[in-house]
Amino acid sequence: MTTSWGTPRILLAVGGVETTVVVVTWRGAGHITACLDAVAAQERPHRTLVIDNASDDGTAALLAAHPSRPRVVRLPRNTGYAGAMRIALSLVDTPLMAWLNDDAVPAPDWLAVLEDALGPAAAASARLDRPDGSIQSLGVRLTADGHGADATEAPAFGFCGGAALLRTDAVRTVGGVPGSFFCYYEDTDTAWRLRLAGHDIVTVPAARVTHGHGVSTRPGSPLFHLWNERNRLLTLLRCAPGAIALRELARFAAITAVLPLRRGVVDAPNFRVPLRCRVLAEVLVRLPGTLTARRVVTRRSTVPRHAVWRAWAR
Template identity: 70%
Template sequence: MTSTTVVVVTWRGAAHITACLDALAAQTRAHRTLVVDNASDDGTAALLAAHPSKPEVLRLRRNTGYAGAMAAALDKVDTPLMAWLNDDAAPTPDWLATCEDTLTKAPLAAAVSARLTLPDGTVQSTGVRLTADGHGADLPEPVEEVFGFCGGAAVLDVEALRSVGGVPASYFCYYEDTDTAWRLRLAGWDVVSAEADVTHEHGASTLPGSARFHLWNERNRLLTLLRCAPRAVAIRQLVKFAVLTLVLPLRGKPAAPNFRLSLRCRVLGAVAARLPRTLVERRSVGRRATLGRGAVWEAWAGN
């Protein structure tokens, strides 16, 4: 019996998705492969149709980002487990088996994060930690339990995922994994790490460090805090972001794109526009929670 649907999200992935599909075809554990194509226009569709593994394809009419595509895929998943896999990631043959077995041995866990390694051999992530100011940051050191999973390569319990509200589709890209892990933890689930290796090109579809990257990253961090963090923490971090934005003109030329006044004003505008909806979502997250926001924050923030 197949336990896992491996979901691969792609957008203009013609240059690298074949390596991903080849690696999935070599897995030692049977699975279903579902590729969500975010309206690629670079020949990706032809490559998917021609690949010997014959993956199922869900082609979307527009680019909905990683978060939107994962949310669309969740509606099509009919297996107990769902793997999230970037299209520029190539797992070793035992990746899926190791992740499935790790979850089996940890009955209180709803997600397992794989070990992502960059092409130069540098470990990118074994999971996600929660910083003292509410950032989700990659954790390169191997630890058994992590705050959250890295969405580039992870396996999740589908029933648990659906019970906490699924994937935040409106995020488009970035922090959908941290937000999801946070809601799982609020609902009483654990997240673990596994020595399941995946080589990750990283940033093949989006350019880390670009203005667009920082816009999505900063916006979604603040939205995640508003949805999941204790009220005082969320307000403090939002005010801190706004105050720093206001004083930027006094500090001279910014050293990094995420400290550019125009970008940060766009972030604040986007958060303000989404605030009514986000507060409704916060109440929904609270209703599903079995642990207090403060308890989860104290246990993981800065640790």
């Protein structure tokens, strides 16, 4: 049997179960129960896998006591969302895997709607709403300077890792999840490689999820900006046209160089020279491995990089 994209389908549904829902948690004691309650209430049969990133706040006890009895893999250290999802990908044995944040509460039909809407695509992105009901994201859009940003209109360039459904073998075929990213852009990078390999990604607004957003990572913090800026540049170096990647790396370095000479600069972590210098240092340290990864991405691609960029960068 072959999948719609023409590669051997190794994984088969067992007992009617197509999907493993993967929840990554770190110090999730305040919200993991609500997430697992909602996963257990799904209308569509599934398996549940929780990757616990060495939580030390009582999360382990809550997972052990939850009546749905999810499979739990407790890691010896915090590998971030990206690292945990890479480990999860090696454990999933169903044709589909869902990514779900531990501060997300999906509607009862969330998984069924995603499975039914997936069709021949490699991934489907759900709708994430803020607790007040306003829309946060339908997926990831690609900006003209190579940022992955929340999309609030369909279709989206990529899926949002907070709540999405992916074909397990398709993700493995394009190289899996970039675990070394730790956190942020692992979804954009994976979606970009799927696009380059000729796969489609669908946006499914009817698959609804209420999302706490950033409960563990504190958006706006120095660490958030470090991961965000570094991983954007690494994603561009891996996936974007060469001229775009070099332009954005040079622009980031140039802005960093002139910031000490400017007055009235906004006091935000991503405009602080030490943090930006650390971003550049970490990108340079990773550059040999990143360029090797770029060559691998090229070999696996069926769509030119410039074609994907022209189609989606706005």
